[in-house]
Amino acid sequence: MIAGLDIGSRLVKVALTADGAAVAPSGVILLDDQAAFRHPELADVRDPGLTNGWRPLTPLERRMREIDAIDPGSSIRFNEFEDGDIAFMVTGGGAGLLALDAMLRMGGRPATTFDITPGRVEEKMYLATKAILAKPGLKGLLAGGNISNFIPIDVKVRGVVRALQELEIDPAAFPVVFRFDGPANETAKELAAGLPGIEYYDGATSIEEAVRRIVERTRAA
Numbered sequence: 001m002i003a004g005l006d007i008g009s010r011l012v013k014v015a016l017t018a019d020g021a022a023v024a025p026s027g028v029i030l031l032d033d034q035a036a037f038r039h040p041e042l043a044d045v046r047d048p049g050l051t052n053g054w055r056p057l058t059p060l061e062r063r064m065r066e067i068d069a070i071d072p073g074s075s076i077r078f079n080e081f082e083d084g085d086i087a088f089m090v091t092g093g094g095a096g097l098l099a100l101d102a103m104l105r106m107g108g109r110p111a112t113t114f115d116i117t118p119g120r121v122e123e124k125m126y127l128a129t130k131a132i133l134a135k136p137g138l139k140g141l142l143a144g145g146n147i148s149n150f151i152p153i154d155v156k157v158r159g160v161v162r163a164l165q166e167l168e169i170d171p172a173a174f175p176v177v178f179r180f181d182g183p184a185n186e187t188a189k190e191l192a193a194g195l196p197g198i199e200y201y202d203g204a205t206s207i208e209e210a211v212r213r214i215v216e217r218t219r220a221a
Helices: 033-038 059-068 093-105 122-133 153-166 185-193 207-220
Strands: 002-007 010-016 076-080 086-091 112-116 140-147 176-181 199-201
Touching: 059 076, 059 122, 076 122, 086 093, 086 122, 086 207, 093 112, 093 140, 093 207, 112 122, 122 140, 122 153, 140 153, 140 207, 153 176, 153 185, 176 185, 176 207, 185 199, 199 207
Parallel strands: 086 112, 086 140, 140 176, 176 199
Antiparallel strands: 002 010, 076 112
């Protein structure tokens, strides 16, 4: 049988065996890859390719790991939300959290979280955008980040625009909002202008305002 134990402010579930012993019915261990070398005894039981920390990987999350593996020079961090309808590709830890919080406060429903570390990321951005936009039920795309200091932002924008063009997406019908700033910003703007209808904002516009635009436009659509 399953029973609950009140330990301080937490209710912990335990299973009681036929002889009255209390055992944990299940358990989850979160392992930091960078600290794995300290626990070689766990090498045979950990399989980061099977889970996303607390649940099995979705097909889209598995695809994102395949994309990430094509180039070890940068790393993708990605999660899928089953009931979301806005493709969310705001990179940079702080910027991503800020944008995600703003979207939820404004009533938007993010379908993903996405981050990528600096490197030669154009191909990964291209493949990741194509994979994300294949998710059913999406109503729009928000891509961007805070001010980039490590790579020219046209590298990221070029990858996303390539995917949008190849998928023949019309930003007038499927809202696309960019908010990028940093080196090569003017080149990035020119790339985005090659697909009329993309709303492109730079550092003169806050991340929250860019979030507001995609939420308003997807709601109207």
